[in-house]
Structure formats: C-alpha cells, structure tokens
Amino acid sequence: MNKWIAILICFLLFxxxxxxxxxxxxxxxxxxxxxxxxxxPSIxxxxxxxxxxxLFCRIDMSKKPSKExxxxxxxxxxxxxxxxxLNKIARSVKWGLEISNIYLDINTDKDKKTIEHAYYARYFKTSDASDHSETNIEGYRIWYKRTEK
Incomplete structure (x- = not known):
C-alpha cells in the first residue's frame, strides 16, 4: 500500500x-x-x-473607468x-514555445474576486499549436471580449 501512496504523491507533485x-x-x-x-491614476x-x-495581466482600479x-x-x-x-517574456520564464494566449482582466470595484472587464488575444487561430502556417497565426493582433471570467 505504501508504494501506491508514494506513486500518488509523486504524480500529484509532478x-x-x-x-x-x-x-x-x-x-x-x-x-x-x-x-x-x-x-x-485610478489604477x-x-x-x-x-x-x-x-500570460495574464490583471489590473485593479479604484473606480469604474469610462468607456474611453x-x-x-x-x-x-x-x-x-x-x-x-511576448517571446522575450516567454524566455524570461524559461518557456521555449509561443505564449498561447494573453489575458487581460480589469477589476473596477472592491470585490477582488470578480472581474468586470475581461479580454484575450491568442497566438494561434486554432488549438493546433503544431500548425505554424501563416493562415493559423493570429499573432495577438485580434482581441476578444471574454464572457466567462
């Protein structure tokens, strides 16, 4: 039994x-x-x-920003x-691949658990990270509003 516990602990740590x-x-x-x-200044x-x-960017603000x-x-x-x-950032954390997505979360109230504004951009258009064709690379150029936060 101890062998299985050790294997489980190693798996969980890994x-x-x-x-x-x-x-x-x-x-x-x-x-x-x-x-x-x-x-x-409200940031x-x-x-x-x-x-x-x-990569995640979280911004906490003291008040609700205007649309502008x-x-x-x-x-x-x-x-x-x-x-x-973003490639420089990836190298700084010893990540040898492209950063898949960059997420921007903006919190504008005192409740730090909720995010009022959430966006993301991605490197690849599809989930196929092995496809480095020009047609599959978005290169963080298009930003999307996230509905699930």
Missing part, C-alpha cells in the same frame, strides 16, 4: 509542477505598468503572471502584446 504560476517582472512589464499608472495595481502556456478609459487601457495592452515582446 502535475502541480506543470502548472506553476510565475510572476513576470521584465523591463517591458515594468515600463507598461508605469505608463498605465501615469495615464490612469492601483498591475500584475503580470505566467501559467504555461498563457477602458478602450485606452486595452489599446496600451495591445501595443505591448507584440510577438517579439
């Missing part, structure tokens, strides 16, 4: 290691954070994390989300 979340603190994320906070916190194969502010924040994230920049 599977937990596969989804480790890394804090991302690169020159580009620091610069973007500073720019966003300078442009929008309290900007946090970047990587859980393979995805929200659009401007998203545009800043879009400018940041180039293939070159």
């Amino acid at each position: 599977s937990a290691g596969c989804s480790t979340t890394h804090s991302v603190d690169t020159d580009s994320t620091k610069e973007l954070t500073k720019d966003l906070k300078d442009l929008f 309290e916190r900007v946090q970047f994390t990587f859980t393979r194969p995805n 502010e929200l659009e401007s924040i998203r545009k800043e994230i879009e400018k940041f989300s180039t293939i070159d920049n």
